[in-house]
């Protein structure tokens with residue numbers, strides 16, 4: 001497909017917005033996603049841009065990544081361009097369809113955007129999606145900047161159609177969440193016609209067909225590798241040293257951007273860089289030729305040694321395999337500068353904190369602030385009710401803001417999305433086998449419940465597992481920035497109507513007999529409900545569901561303002577409120593040995609009034625609105 | 626120019642990067658910066674990087690920032706290693722005593738760092754009825770007051786106007802000036 005480019009003004013966009021523009025401009029017809037940092041802003045930006053341009057695109061949140069990916073894949077069966085967007089761990093959930101779709105001779109272009117989170121900043125692993133591309137035998141583009149990411153979307157769709165294969169764009173957090181100036185607009189391509197043609201040998205993955213398709217997939221890898229060697233000089237190129245290079249660096253993605261800036265800043269023009277934008281399948285000839293021309297070669301890539309691993313012989317290079325590059329963590333400028341300092345024997349490259357500053361920070365007792373639930377967050381009240389109702393309970397939890405309930409000693413396990421329910425079953429089963437009966441109260445959010453909670457709940461009903469499941473319904477997917485979900489019912493495109501799925505109804509439909517709903521802020525009601533639910537679960541030998549409902553503070557709900565104060569005479573300094581309520585607006589003065597309200601953060605939700613066992617926290621009289 | 630902006634999730638530090646970006650775009654400068662979204666936004670330490678000029682990576686290297694803008698003094702002090710020698714530290718102060726720490730004083734002196742403190746919360750209590758949501762605009766005003774090559778008050782004002790809802794325009798302009806003057810007087 002010819003891309004017509006009208007050069008226009010520049011705009012400052014978030015990397016994710018630039019990717020979204022690429023998706024729309026490349027003529028994608030169906031875009032799906034499940035939110036996850038650092039990818040979450042892509043899909044809403046696709047919808048907004050499609051609205052602005054008045055394009056007939058379907059843009060939707062899938063209920064999880066497997067759903068989103070399968071929807072996009074099948075849409076591409078009709079000849080339309082389609083894409084699915086997720087974070088790296090989302091691809092674990094979509095791994096099943098991803099592995100099998102890799103074998104298909106696709107019709108329309110199919111793009112998977114899987115965003116990585118080296119660090120990690122907001123994830124349960126630091127896994128490298130490029131490894132998944134390698135595992136599935138799928139080509140992968142690894143952008144270094146926002147502008148390049150947007151451009152790669154076009155090429156990824158073209159490559160997908162040329163070889164009939166799903167392609168991956170793997171931005172990492174520094175590309176997703178960079179804010180850069182990029183070309184403002186590119187005239188969008190028109191989506192092509194939509195027609196599904198029946199052809200079981202193409203769309204049905206029976207073993208007989210797989211035996212034919214797998215060798216074909218292998219051949220595609222050979223051909224795509226050849227294409228990456230010869231045709232993609234805009235992504236795979238050399239930045240030569242001035243004169244003879246003392247070091248050659250092979251770098252991809254964000255590591256390329258960082259190392260380029262460091263070398264330039266330090267005036268080290270004696271280092272050449274081979275920039276690789278297509279790390280899988282690796283253009284091995286190009287890389288080996290570069291290696292052969294340099295005495296010393298260093299590999300910089302995030303997060304796993306994916307390019308390194310594809311070398312026929314990596315014993316001659318420096319990288320992760322021999323520990324020159326750290327095996328975990330983000331390749332921040334300071335980390336890369338440290339590696340360069342060692343490799344080049346140039347100590348001026350290492351910074352390091354000033355000893356005086358380090359001492360000052362220690363003396364002032366300044367620590368990094370850990371994430372906390374927001375002031376007024378309904379989850380805090382729910383956790384408090386649960387802990388107070390059944391202090392000896394075990395509390396499996398899940399992925400969402402409420403994982404921060406760990407600060408309130410109300411979260412004992414977190415594995416991945418949906419595992420609060422299955423972990424409760426596992427704990428129940430172990431106890432049951434030895435005749436024990438300790439209460440188990442799990443917590444899960446509304447979005448996570450629909451994402452992967454339902455199968456676990458059905459299993460628990462079917463197998464008669466006794467525990468309480470508390471669904472913390474804050475009417476949004478908060479952790480990732482506040483996306484809609486089935487319990488909310490709204491959709492992304494203007495005028496596109498959704499339908500709300502009722503959580504209570506869903507639980508009853510799964511066979512749960514005990515389903516009750518409480519206002520999350522009402523601690524007294526919450527405590528009573530938890531006790532009652534556990535009594536039910538225990539006596540009937542089945543799961544009981546309690547729904548704690550109150551909107552998320554990010555939605556800025558209208559609610560009564562109840563300013564509070566801590567009576568300094570009544571406060572005995574026991575820190576009960578700090579340990580079990582843990583609100584940024586309610587802090588402890590080590591100097592006075594008493595709690596007080598930090599008005600910088602307090603939002604006057606009034607919940608803490610019911611927290612102090614000594615009645616020291618009270619509503620400020622006369623000021624209640 | 627290279628900027629580091631730090632604070633606590635929820636204080637609205639992303640806005641600063643947007644304003645700096647809009648100003649740079651107006652001046653036809655290349656810009657790149659990095660933001661924090663997700664988990665850390667929930668009340669944890671947050672940091673934004675912002676660079677104008679010929680850079681590829683959005684990340685500022687320790688020891689190279691020209692300006693450190695801190696929405697919270699503890700976060701500011703903790704991130705002082707980002708500032709270059711002779712850089713500027715614009716900081717929202719809630720507890721002045723920390724700046725009496727001798728080691729800190731010595732460090733700032735040795736690195737020739739210019740300090741621009743302002744008591745943001747008191748100012749907003751006094752002039753804005755305690756509406757702390759204006760903290761971000763207040764600090765943008767302070768940064769322009771500090772000079773140090775940061776955008777001028779006029780440029781900042783123009784960017785704030787385009788980036789925020791019209792109904793806040795008057796209040797924003799008032800707060801911007803408040804921040805500017807709090808620092809310029811010094």
Ligand SMILES: Cc1ncc(C[n+]2csc(CCOP(=O)(O)OP(=O)(O)O)c2C)c(N)n1
Nearest residue numbers: 036090399400401445446447448477478479
């Ligand atoms: C497989 C997978 N997909 C996506 C994410 C990103 N993610 C983290 S928390 C979360 C959703 C949280 O929503 P909800 O359960 O409603 O809880 P809330 O944050 O609103 O309290 C998501 C999607 C993830 N960690 N894992």
